[in-house]
Amino acid sequence: MTLHVPVVAAPHLKRLRQFIADLADVIDEGEDEAAVLAAGEVLLKRLVAVDDWLPEAYAQPHPDHYQQYLLHCDSRERFSVVSFVWGPGQATPIHNHTVWGLVGILRGAERVESFRTDTNGSLTLTDDSVLRRGEVEAVGPDIGDIHRVSNGADGVSVSIHVYGANIGAVRRSIFRPDGTTKTFISGYANPTLPNLWNTSEP
Ligand code: FE
Numbered sequence: 001m002t003l004h005v006p007v008v009a010a011p012h013l014k015r016l017r018q019f020i021a022d023l024a025d026v027i028d029e030g031e032d033e034a035a036v037l038a039a040g041e042v043l044l045k046r047l048v049a050v051d052d053w054l055p056e057a058y059a060q061p062h063p064d065h066y067q068q069y070l071l072h073c074d075s076r077e078r079f080s081v082v083s084f085v086w087g088p089g090q091a092t093p094i095h096n097h098t099v100w101g102l103v104g105i106l107r108g109a110e111r112v113e114s115f116r117t118d119t120n121g122s123l124t125l126t127d128d129s130v131l132r133r134g135e136v137e138a139v140g141p142d143i144g145d146i147h148r149v150s151n152g153a154d155g156v157s158v159s160i161h162v163y164g165a166n167i168g169a170v171r172r173s174i175f176r177p178d179g180t181t182k183t184f185i186s187g188y189a190n191p192t193l194p195n196l197w198n199t200s201e202p
Helices: 014-028 033-048
Strands: 067-073 080-086 101-107 109-117 123-132 136-139 146-151 157-163 172-175 181-184
Touching: 014 033, 014 067, 014 080, 033 101, 033 136, 033 157, 080 146, 101 109, 101 123, 109 157
Parallel strands: none
Antiparallel strands: 067 080, 080 157, 101 136, 101 157, 109 123, 109 146, 172 181
16 A cells, blocks of 8 residues: 655745845846846846745735745845735835845735935825736835835735845834934844755755
């Protein structure tokens, strides 16, 4: 008699591993921010085009607020890869990044409101758009670094973000409606990371 052991399909983490290797190659080239964003956009579009690699533990919403799960941080903290998970109606405050960033939509949709600061310090809305599954958008000090992101779908949305630093450790700013700012360091929701390096798995 043959014993049938149930097999749970392993997520295809090799896609994430390949993305990280390809992005490290791009950064090794030492190009400027615009070149990194252009090349990174191509890579991130490829990563979010297929939704079979993100482990469920990093796609879990929180009932009260969005979640920010670190998936990988470069050993020299030159970049980090994060999954953002949005329950219905959840949103960030208006914030900046201080480093380049790319946002790619894996599931659902995301509304992105972009702002610029005027000389008197007030904020002006410059764009309000919805990113849909498979789409990628860039942010950064050279191209517009202040935005508010919210869930643009009825159910749970998941987006994959890439930043030019260990973003959870970066000191940055929240912009309040009264015109004042507050410094924050976001951290991450997860105490452990996906194991990308078990290459004996298919
Ligand atoms: Fe952001």
